[in-house]
Amino acid sequence: MSPLVLIAEDDRDIADIVRAYLEREGFRTVQANDGRTALDLDLALKPDIVVLDISMPVMDGWDVLSEVRRRGHTPVIVTTALDQDIDKLQALRVGADDYVVKPFNPVEVVARVKAVLRRSGGQRGTGVLRVGPVEIDIAGHMVRTDQGQVTLTLTEFRLLEHMARTPGRVFSRSELLDACLPRSDALDRTVDSHVSKLRRKLEHAGVVDMPEGVRGVGYRLWSRG
Structure with a gap:
């Protein structure tokens, strides 16, 4: 079965574009438009990787990332409009495995997903x-x-x-x-x-x-x- 990607993104247009590109490459996807839903789906479906926006309603991405890390080792790629080095380092300190700065090319997101899964997978x-x-x-x-x-x-x-x-x-x-x-x-x-x-x-x-x-x-x- 192909890897399942949880896309946690409150901008529906961005989420739909990322989903389309991932599915075109053979991934299964599930979407959440707020942090609380993202955590519920993570617990219920145990995705292979999470693509996580930092700025989300109900619960922001930092809190979601911290909880996902508390639960286990699911890889997380953070997407953020914050492009300062200190913000990138903060994402990695909290436990992100990679980050992509908005606006991004969805092809890049797919490449990052593949790379992180490759590093965490069967090799x-x-x-x-x-x-x-x-x-x-x-x-x-x-x-x-x-x-x-x-x-x-x-x-x-x-x-x-x-x-x-x-x-x-x-x-x-x-x-x-x-x-x-x-x-x-x-x-x-x-x-x-x-x-x-x-x-x-x-x-x-x-x-x-x-x-x-x-x-x-x-x-x-x-x-x-």
Whole structure:
């Protein structure tokens, strides 16, 4: 069955255009014109990816994104008229996997949807990786420590998994950017933001200084124990 895309957009014309382009490429779609409906559809239908407008009635996109992230790892592409770097970084900090600035070409949205699904899909392999006290269940898309399960965003999970495949190796920011994050308009400091959030979550689960920053180079994942 083809992937299901939830289009959360209160502008019906924009939503219809995006839907038409996605369906032409073989995707299934469902639309929501306010934030509350988007969350209801996300819970009921469990879409493969969400295309989420930030400025929506009833509940704005920031609140929707936060709740979707609390629920799990469904990829989210944010669409926004805010084109400042700080707004883009905010979207990524909250847990977006990519963003598109309005006005946009619907062809670009389709390309982003395909790219994010490709990064989050079957090419990632199966099995369990373990580095020190951190266990990464790739098939189950879960991370555990001795204190229990750790809830990560999709991007945080990808970063952790990518580094865990070669423990001790130092990855440059550009390498991590290329392998784990959307390429268009992404900045090296975007990696820093995601790694910082990942580190805080692992610290909360009792794992200190993972991933480790290597000054002037990048990050590595290893266990001192």
